[in-house]
Amino acid sequence: MLTIVDYGVGNLRSVYMAFRRLGLEARVVNRPEEVIQATVLVLPGVGAFGDAMASLRALKLDEPLIAAVREGVPFLGICLGLQLLFEVSEEMGEHRGLGLLAGRVKRFPSYLTVPHMGWNQIHQAKVCALWRGVPDHTYAYFVHSYYAQPEDQSVVAAWTDYGIDYCSAVAVGNLYAIQFHPEKSQDVGERILRNFCIAVGLLQEEG
DSSP, rough: EEEEEEOSSSOOOHHHHHHHHOOOEEEESSSHHHHOOEEEEEEEOOEEEEEEEHHHHTTTHHHHHHHHHHTTTTTTEEEEHHHHTTEETTTTEEEOOOEEEEEEEEEOOOOOOOSSSEEEEEESSSGGGTTTTOOTTTTEEEEEEEEEEEGGGGGGEEESSSEEEEEEEEEEETTTEEOOOOGGGGGHHHHHHHHHHHHHTTTTOOO
């Protein structure tokens, strides 16, 4: 079953309902043993990186999440759930992340308006299961002031131009993550969530 991790941060209900619209029942969990038992994991989130990591650690969810991804459990990070995968964030100080991907989370340059809010394009960087049936350069909905800067460019699945070109999606092995909000991105967001579910065996391919 699809398992959504609840660590008290942000947009969990809207993500849950987005999967329900695909015909999937999702389990919402907040205990380490429930993460350990999961066969497919989704980590949503909005808000501050440091607060999110503190919550994950307080609930003892950080180590089970790391172990699950390393053991091959399919994983989708959404918005802050992408940023938390990296080693460190510069948001309001310096905070250690889950460290599943090498790199840093940085603030947009001071000459740009933050947060980056609204519709912007997803430029596909490589073939990825998430992009099946999704035209390159399509628009999705973003709300964020910080962005991930991976050390290894091969993990980048898409980039977006907001004054700078930054990583807006990653895909490597069983791990997928997107900076934009699929639950707010209308048809394209639904398509991307459906593609993830097809890729991990929760839904059948259409047609």
